[in-house]
Amino acid sequence: MQTIQANNYPIYFNEKGYEALNLHLKETKYSNLFIIVDSNTNELCLPNFLPYLETDLTIEIIEFEAGEQNKNIETCVQIWNVLTELGADRKSLVINLGGGVVTDLGGFVASTFKRGVDFIHIPTTLLSMVDASVGGKNGVDLGSLKNQIGVINVPKMVLIDTQYLDTLPQNEMRSGLAEMLKHGLIYDKSYWEKFLDLKAIDFADFDELIYRSVEIKNEIVSQDPTEKNIRKSLNFGHTLGHAIESYFLENDNKTTLLHGEAIAVGMILESYISMHKKLINQEEYIQIKSAIKSIYDDILFDENDIKPILELLIHDKKNEYGNIQFALIEGIGKIKINQSVENELILDAFQDYKS
Structure with missing residues (x-):
């Protein structure tokens, strides 16, 4: 599938995404690499993802408990503290590997840590592939109120690999x-x-339906990035x-x-x-x-x-x-x-x- 060019970042599909990710790691001088996961994607998706990585960077995994109830500022504070303790700086890269909660929260954490570090989304649920990871919206809930706190800030790239859908109920x-x-x-x-x-x-052609959905969202967002x-x-x-x-x-x-x-x-x-x-x-x-x-x-x-x-x-x-x-x-x-x-x-x- 062809790469989709969004506003200032590309959306890659399947194998092409890992090639682009490794080239980006090679060409950009990052100090270290942090992968944000939740308890589900740490177990089910991270073991599939790590073998694709080609880098000599120090890799740190930061996990939080899965669930919308944890998409809040308290979780962000915990992750900001871990980033600080592990020596993250302005030249660090954050990769958000997970569903909509991970990409929303991880993008917000990266966008605000030291006034912003680079981040990449690798969505692992259907919802995050066709919606949450595309468009630059990052944020958290305020109590039970959805997405009240956040920023619009785009990732360096989005990598959509539909093999992760095999892990979903x-x-x-x-x-x-x-x-x-x-x-x-x-x-x-x-x-x-x-x-x-x-x-x-x-459903053998489901990738094409996903592609069209991402295409539609991107066409709309590209016309009006800030809503x-x-x-x-x-x-x-x-x-x-x-x-x-x-x-x-x-x-x-x-x-x-x-x-x-x-x-x-x-x-x-x-x-x-x-x-x-x-x-x-x-x-x-x-x-x-x-x-x-x-x-x-x-x-x-x-x-x-x-x-x-x-x-x-x-x-x-x-x-x-x-x-x-x-x-x-x-x-x-x-x-x-x-x-x-x-x-x-x-x-x-x-x-x-x-x-």
Whole structure:
């Protein structure tokens, strides 16, 4: 697969990425190399990655406990302290080997340590391959509020090797698939239609679907790196999806949702809103709802859940001047950003989701 050129960094695929990484290590005079992993990727992915490395640099592995609940500033402080103790300096390189939590947090750690050191993303989950590692967003959660603290800063390169997907359970694959569905809904109708019958997908060709998803995200981000305009389209399903994800994360009596599971619900709810704003027709909405519900289990909401979820919307990063802003689809494959939505319509969307 051809290398994708993003804003000031390349995205490599499979073997070509390791060649580029080793050439970069050879040509750049780094003082030492730090690999940030979580407890899952340390066990499952690091043993596959290390044999590809060709370098005489001192390599240090920094591990933190896996899970969204650890994507916080406390984990960053621990890693900053370890970097300091191990002699990291401005000429150090950080490689983030892991899923979205690792690439988000590791990119933030590297971007802020000594005002910024070079870093490289090697995503190991479907979600991080098609979404988290691409676009330069790095950050952590503030309590249960998603991605409230962060920076936009690009890596030296992204290396996508789909062999790491062999380590993933099915629910993690479905989580990443949600972002691929989103890319079709907001940008490419023919791409969306490929997922309408999952049984018909030849998973031997799944690399090509991943490639197209990365291509779509990069095309959008390249037009608007700092999210002033069209990049907001990537937030479809995320305004309500992030609120749902945060609510389930902070409630002990709820089972924590994977990111894609929450976004799948968000896409159904925001498609319903799009229909009632006459941006899509009923047939399109039913197609979207049916396709997503055929892949993801229903999430159960009771009457006491909806109000606190709506209250969490006020913390959404896309809000401007106190107004909640939605990105809604305007026909499948197109998007309309900066849309205000009244609470009554959101409540109706939840009722329809449950029906």
